[in-house]
Amino acid sequence: MTQRIASYPGTALSEEDIERGHVLSVHDQLRADYAWDAGLAIGLYLDGLKAGVILGVRCRRCDRTVVPPRAFCEQCFAPMDAFVPLADVGIVNTFSLCYVTWDVKRIVEPLIPAVIDLDGTSPPAGIMHLLGGVVPDRVHIGMRVRAVWKPARARQGAITDIRYFKPLRRG
Amino acid sequence: MSMRRVAVVGAGMTRFVRRAMETPKELAWHASRMALDSCGLTLNDVGGVCIGSAPDAFDGVHMKGEYLSDGSGAWGKPVMRSYVGGGTGVFLGPHGWYHVASGLFDVVLVVAEEKMSSFYPHAQAAFLTIFDHTTERPLEPNLLWIFALEMNRYMQTYGISKRDIAQVAVKNKRNAADHPCAMLGEANITVEDVLNSEVLAWPVQRLDVSPVSDGAVAIVMAAEGVAERITDRPVWVQGVGWNLDTAYWTNRDLAYPEYVERAARMAYEMAGVREPRKEIHVVEPYDPFDYKELHHLEGLLLADRGKAPELTAQGVTARNGAMPVCPSGGLLGVGNPITAAGLMKVAELFWQLRGEAGARQVPGTPERGLAQAWGDLMQVGTVTILGTQRPS
Numbered sequence: 001m002t003q004r005i006a007s008y009p010g011t012a013l014s015e016e017d018i019e020r021g022h023v024l025s026v027h028d029q030l031r032a033d034y035a036w037d038a039g040l041a042i043g044l045y046l047d048g049l050k051a052g053v054i055l056g057v058r059c060r061r062c063d064r065t066v067v068p069p070r071a072f073c074e075q076c077f078a079p080m081d082a083f084v085p086l087a088d089v090g091i092v093n094t095f096s097l098c099y100v101t102w103d104v105k106r107i108v109e110p111l112i113p114a115v116i117d118l119d120g121t122s123p124p125a126g127i128m129h130l131l132g133g134v135v136p137d138r139v140h141i142g143m144r145v146r147a148v149w150k151p152a153r154a155r156q157g158a159i160t161d162i163r164y165f166k167p168l169r170r171g
Numbered sequence: 172m173s174m175r176r177v178a179v180v181g182a183g184m185t186r187f188v189r190r191a192m193e194t195p196k197e198l199a200w201h202a203s204r205m206a207l208d209s210c211g212l213t214l215n216d217v218g219g220v221c222i223g224s225a226p227d228a229f230d231g232v233h234m235k236g237e238y239l240s241d242g243s244g245a246w247g248k249p250v251m252r253s254y255v256g257g258g259t260g261v262f263l264g265p266h267g268w269y270h271v272a273s274g275l276f277d278v279v280l281v282v283a284e285e286k287m288s289s290f291y292p293h294a295q296a297a298f299l300t301i302f303d304h305t306t307e308r309p310l311e312p313n314l315l316w317i318f319a320l321e322m323n324r325y326m327q328t329y330g331i332s333k334r335d336i337a338q339v340a341v342k343n344k345r346n347a348a349d350h351p352c353a354m355l356g357e358a359n360i361t362v363e364d365v366l367n368s369e370v371l372a373w374p375v376q377r378l379d380v381s382p383v384s385d386g387a388v389a390i391v392m393a394a395e396g397v398a399e400r401i402t403d404r405p406v407w408v409q410g411v412g413w414n415l416d417t418a419y420w421t422n423r424d425l426a427y428p429e430y431v432e433r434a435a436r437m438a439y440e441m442a443g444v445r446e447p448r449k450e451i452h453v454v455e456p457y458d459p460f461d462y463k464e465l466h467h468l469e470g471l472l473l474a475d476r477g478k479a480p481e482l483t484a485q486g487v488t489a490r491n492g493a494m495p496v497c498p499s500g501g502l503l504g505v506g507n508p509i510t511a512a513g514l515m516k517v518a519e520l521f522w523q524l525r526g527e528a529g530a531r532q533v534p535g536t537p538e539r540g541l542a543q544a545w546g547d548l549m550q551v552g553t554v555t556i557l558g559t560q561r562p563s
Contacts, residue, residue, distance in 0.1 A: 011191060038305055094324035096315070113316045141323065
């Protein structure tokens with residue numbers, strides 16, 4: 001860097017500077033409410049989840065079956081309307097053992113997010129979900145897992161109608 | 172292409188810090204003013220302004236481009252903000268380039284600013300809204316997840332160990348010890364320090380990750396015929412490329428960034444680079460996490476798939492190696508104010524290619540460098556190639 005510059009601008013503050021009022025700041029909380037429409041394809045996906053079925057969609061032109069379902073193929077731009085029920089069984093494509101929540105709180109028992117390749121899809125075509133009912137150390141890529149559903153009366157038509165995926169075999 | 176040739180003629184930056192006293196506008200002004208001063212220009216010489224800044228959610232300010240415009244020297248001028256997530260800083264290469272190459276402007280000021288500390292208590296939570304609101308967000312995803320999932324897939328596919336990857340964090344944090352603006356330069360850090368740091372989202376540990384930061388960077392770009400009058404050492408934009416993959420990130424091969432390869436091929440073709448491993452002399456790939464540097468070197472065709480860790484182990488990517496990678500110290504060492512970190516990489520090439528990088532200067536006389544960034548939902552690749560030779 002140009003050695004002519006003796007010192008660079010930018011003044012570092014510490015948490016203490018804020019807490020003790022060494023510098024002034026303004027706090028505010030923004031509140032925003034939204035109602036997102038699910039749309040055609042995800043609307044059907046949520047209907048399926050409520051009924052205990054994971055719905056994929058096939059592109060007739062690309063001969064490709066993907067999940068989550070979508071109204072059009074992003075690769076060939078043709079409409080996609082061949083909705084197909086998939087098995088609620090798949091393979092762990094990848095996973096993490098996560099010890100912090102989305103808002104950076106530490107947790108002792110890890111959350112186990114994973115990408116799961118469902119049977120009947122054209123890889124790579126996984127979904128993100130959580131693993132459960134398994135000792136974290138035993139989770140591995142390639143593990144066969146099955147969806148654990150909420151009881152039918154508790155389902156709302158949401159991705160959380162699947163509580164988590166658990167190993168097909170113990171341990 | 173009947174485009175004008177374009178050069179970078181000046182650069183400036185602030186320190187990267189966890190929390191800056193200065194406002195985003197003040198940070199942008201410091202970097203912009205330094206960039207203009209570095210090449211002896213004033214605001215009167217600037218025809219248009221290009222601004223890059225990442226999510227408005229960090230600042231809680233809508234229309235952040237408009238908000239930043241005063242500090243970016245854009246008063247009364249044509250100004251355009253671009254945004255492709257973490258890829259924005261290097262996207263400012265093509266963004267500024269075609270403002271000038273098109274013939275619309277002789278001189279543009281290109282400014283990247285990020286102030287992540289305003290989001291309370293931690294900027295991480297602002298990332299929740301990048302995930303699909305219906306199919307993913309109800310699972311309360313964490314930004315670390317997508318990196319951890321991708322890193323694990325990369326490790327599994329090629330049999331790469333955490334120790335292999337930790338070497339990148341060590342190299343970059345050591346390099347950053349020589350950067351006057353760096354936040355996390357550590358001359359004596361070891362692989363054991365990285366492997367013993369807190370596990371956040373296995374396989375990701377604390378020292379595998381770049382920090383939340385505030386900072387700003389600016390460069391000045393000028394047209395052929397003008398650039399040579401501003402400086403006797405213009406650094407030319409030889410190639411630019413960018414590419415976006417699907418937002419269905421779970422429908423993708425997570426072990427290989429195909430979109431980075433597409434962006435790189437676009438830039439190599441424009442630059443006339445046929446053998447990148449011989450023709451790129453200094454590399455600043457995006458390194459928000461240590462494995463990403465490796466992932467990106469492979470996508471840039473600068474390493475065989477799964478083999479980038481070997482280059483690190485052999486010292487090829489060290490500052491004094493055959494292909495220096497992140498001699499600046501990268502995001503892992505200098506810091507990661509998102510878009511400013513990306514443009515810092517372009518500025519680093521400018522300083523390296525002019526022989527002005529001080530203690531960070533790579534040996535020899537590098538003639539061509541490549542900066543790359545990445546972002547959105549693991550889907551965008553942006554590439555800028557700079558060189559000392561004026562494109563023919």
